[in-house]
Amino acid sequence: MDSILIVPAITAEAELLQKLARQTFEEAFASSNTAANMQLYAQQNFTIPRLTAELSNPESEFFWAMHKIDPVGYLKLNFGSAQTELFNSKAVELERIYVTKAWQGKGIGQQLLDQAIDSAIAVNAPFLWLGVWEHNKNAIAFYEKNRFEVFDKHPFKLGNEVQTDLLMRLDLPAKK
Template identity: 50%
Template sequence: MNQVIISKASFNELETIQQLGRETFSETFAQSNTAADMKRYLEENFNEHKVRTELSNPDSIFFIAWEDEKAVGYLKVNSGNAQTEIQDHTALEIERIYVRSSHHGKKVGQLLYEKALEIAEDQNKSYVWLGVWEENPRAIRFYEKNGFVTFDKHIFKMGNDEQTDIMMKKNLG
């Protein structure tokens, strides 16, 4: 694998984020969900208006992982009121670490995770938190390996299907 570079995303990469989001979400979750629920989720969460709104929120930051000229993954972190649930100003939420399946096991997720930690430290956050689907053992193991512990659960709506996310956090400092 060539060197992977992590760069902050701008409005110019809106389509890249949309494409990465759709592809990586589908690769990861399509087999476990109905086609109708998947289609609805992708349309609602990766349409141009939604991604543009997220990119323009000063409390949300996107980073793209590039291998040569190809986008292979991305990270979205939220602070303040952009957080999806907790909205604790001493916390940073990792909302998404999405990596193309072709790059699983190649440390791209780790690089994106380390960028999230760097942002949390730069912003003097006390902890980092996230939600991960209870039926995604690969992701759960990844976060546990990186020092996260379970602290709660919440419901994630996937179309008409209510799924349970494990909420995990890692204290910093």
């Protein structure tokens, strides 16, 4: 397998993040949602000002999965008040984890998830949590394989449609 490096993203990379975020979101969900809802979601969530603000937030971290000089995946973590729901201020939210379709099945999602777990353990978080669309069976199976368990659900607005996300968590060991 080609070598993949997991590296932190910086604020100046907002345009690169926008391109990858739009691409991976489209690849993941376009076949199951209307074009209008996909476009509206992207317009609301993947603008340069919004992504710049997210990258600049000291309570969020982004990581790239890099193949040579090309990003092939990314991950977004939220700490403290940056979490989209505050179940526990010391927990860490895995808000986004995406790999381009061409690079799926090569262990990159696992590398990104391992980074998320390591980052959460480093701040002594009691658990890492995420929301995953209830119909995204492959993602749910991936998280279950990594010992995440469903603990709740919440609404997720994709464009004008309200969908249901399962909330999953992984309890973490105390930092050594």
